[in-house]
Amino acid sequence: MRARPSHLLVVAALALLAGCAGSGGNYHDPNMDFGSVKTVAVLPFTNLSRDSAGAERVRDVFVNMLLASGSIYVLPNGEVARGLNRLGVQNAANPSVEELTKLGSFLKCDAIIGGVVKEYGEVHSGNAAANVVSASVQMFESASGRVIWSASSTKGGISLTDRMFGGGGVPANDVTESLVNDLLDRLFKQ
Amino acid sequence: MTCWTGSSSSSRAGRAVALVLTSLVACASARPAGAPAASGGGARAFRVAVLPADSLSSGPVPLRAVTTQVERAMEAAGLKVVGGDAVEAYLENHRLRFTGGVDGPAAAAARGELGVDGLLITTVEEHELEGPPRLAITFRLVSASEDARILWTDGFGRAGDDAPGLLGLGVVRDYRRLEARELVRMARSLTLALDGRGPRAPPCPAEGRFEPSVLYRSPDFQPAGRYSVAVLPFVNETSRRRAGDLLALELTRQLAGIGRLRVIEPGVTRDRLIHYRVIMEGGVSLDTARVTLETVGADLVIAGYVRELSEGADPSLEYTALALDRSGKMVWQATSHGNGSAGVWFFDWSMIGSASQLACRLARGSAVSLFGEGDTGGTEVALPAKGGKQ
Known part of the structure; x- marks a missing residue:
């Protein structure tokens, strides 16, 4: 049975749409009981974007929305900074396993979250411009320092409407909230 | 007898009139709820x-x-x-x-x-x-x-x-x-x-467009409670000088407008931080919060980070504020961002042209998100008595 050209077109279009959706990978440690994670510390995110404050903004929204979920308590950023200073962690965004376990016991948290912001800001294509935010996050178990959850997501960018009619797209903060929502969906909906 | 009865009834009527007059006088001299009582004069x-x-x-x-x-x-x-x-x-x-x-x-x-x-x-x-x-x-x-x-x-x-x-x-x-x-x-x-005829801290108008964009408030927190609140200087992550102090000041002002709260004078908080050599590098830690709460006798400490503050015709501001209670628990965190032209559709009507006014409105939104609308604009505080410590 031969596939009709129209079917092939539909499949190709769906594949394209899937590519545009911007959903990244996701990993959950199958042996981890996520219900036992009550308190987490969120480390400063690594910033790979052009905006020097991009990582802090994403981290801030991430902490706030994680708290707002009501499932997990997040330690204040200042307390995390104190822990990192006290333990002399050189690279706060990428601590070693040993540093993670020490930090976990110092801050008395069940898990530690770190992340990387890859894109934060405007992208241009022709006359169209829009905000795009891309980030990946990892959750480490405090006791062992191993990765128990990892996810990445990209939101925003230039839509078909932006291309056709112009416009500046959605504010960066709204895109960030959408991105963090997506990441938290991945965390809670295993 | 009739005369006595008449006398009695007129006396009762007189007493009633006197009572009504006394009540009216009392009402006339009553100050608005929460307004400061002047110490005579x-x-x-x-x-x-x-x-x-x-x-x-x-x-x-x-x-x-x-x-x-x-x-x-x-x-x-x-x-x-x-x-x-x-x-x-x-x-x-x-x-x-x-x-x-x-x-x-x-x-x-x-x-x-x-x-x-x-x-x-x-x-x-x-x-x-x-x-x-x-x-x-x-x-x-x-x-x-x-x-x-x-x-x-x-x-x-x-x-x-x-x-x-x-x-x-x-x-x-x-x-x-x-x-x-x-x-x-x-x-x-x-x-x-x-004079007791006006509010102690007239609040900025609360507008939906300036409410926090992301908000968390602990379900255990009682927003209607009577708290004493200390506001710490916000961590300034902008290039504008003293943006953190500006935000803290505006938030202090809006919190003071909630009558049931006792807001600690920022000078007192600053003095205690200097006295105990507290440096808030990277934001408020639990230790800092405890020291502040203990030394100024507050129930809640509010701190935060200012990420953006630009002035000009269309100012913009972004910050995150958080509140810690005496147990060191974060009871509230809110991220607010806005600009002067947010929600302006009809020419420049309702445009905010000053960073200070924008900060004021956003701070008001934050204060309301933490404590609710409440009895804004008043206070129970009486002016200090002459010659004595309060």
Whole structure:
């Protein structure tokens, strides 16, 4: 049975749409009981974007929305900074396993979250411009320092409407909230 | 007998009339809920020391000139103002260089040395002489007592082109005119509060467009409770000087507008932080929060981060504020961002042209998201009694 050209077109279009959706990978440690994670510390995110404050903004929204979920308590950023200073962690965004376990016991948290912001800001294509935010996050178990959850997501960018009619797209903060929502969906909906 | 009965009934009627009259008199003299009770004589009997203005502005400010204008405006409103050399000598005696706040011992000393009931703290947030002039000032009246209570706080942020009107006829190009108009308004707000006829901390308008974009409030937190709150300076992550102090000040002002709260004077908090050598690198830690709560006797400590603060015709601001309770638990966190043109669709109607006003509105949104609307605008605080510590 031969596939009709129209079917092939539909499949190709769906594949394209899937590519545009911007959903990244996701990993959950199958042996981890996520219900036992009550308190987490969120480390400063690594910033790979052009905006020097991009990582802090994403981290801030991430902490706030994680708290707002009501499932997990997040330690204040200042307390995390104190822990990192006290333990002399050189690279706060990428601590070693040993540093993670020490930090976990110092801050008395069940898990530690770190992340990387890859894109934060405007992208241009022709006359169209829009905000795009891309980030990946990892959750480490405090006791062992191993990765128990990892996810990445990209939101925003230039839509078909932006291309056709112009416009500046959605504010960066709204895109960030959408991105963090997506990441938290991945965390809670295993 | 009839006569006796008649006498009795007329006596009862008289008593009823007297009761009604007494009630009416009591109602007439009753101050608005929460307004400060004047210590006899109201604003005209109130002696205030005007401290030299402090600047949170990004540019240079003629602080001496501003302070002089403030003194004149307060005098014109009927207050007994102590300023100039007497205040300079007092500051010198106590080695006070920072005039953006006052701590308890210094406030109490002002009563003895200057013979005042309160200290007026003036903080200039924006100052622009060129183009359409721009001026934003926040005032605080602090009691001259050991506990340095905030008796009144108000502020304004105005640009000459705030209300251009038809053909730009409403544009104010003269800085002096703008300054004089607003200082008169502030002096009136202060005298009304001292007379018990106005609110202690008139809040900024609460607008939906300036509510926090992301909000968390612990389900265990009781927003309707009576708390004492200390606001720490926000961590400044912008390139604008003292943006963190500006935000903390605006938040303090909006919280003071919630009558059931006791907001700690920022000068007291600052003094305690310096005394215990607390440095908030990277934000408030649990240790910092505990020290602050213990030393100033507060139930909640509020801190945060300012990520963006730009001034100009379309100002923008982004910050995160959080509240920690005595157990070190974060009970509230809110991220707010906004710009002056947010929600403006019809020409420039409802445009916010001053960063200070934007901060004020966003801070109001944050305060309401933490404590609810509540009994804004009033306080139970009475003015300090003459000659005694409160």
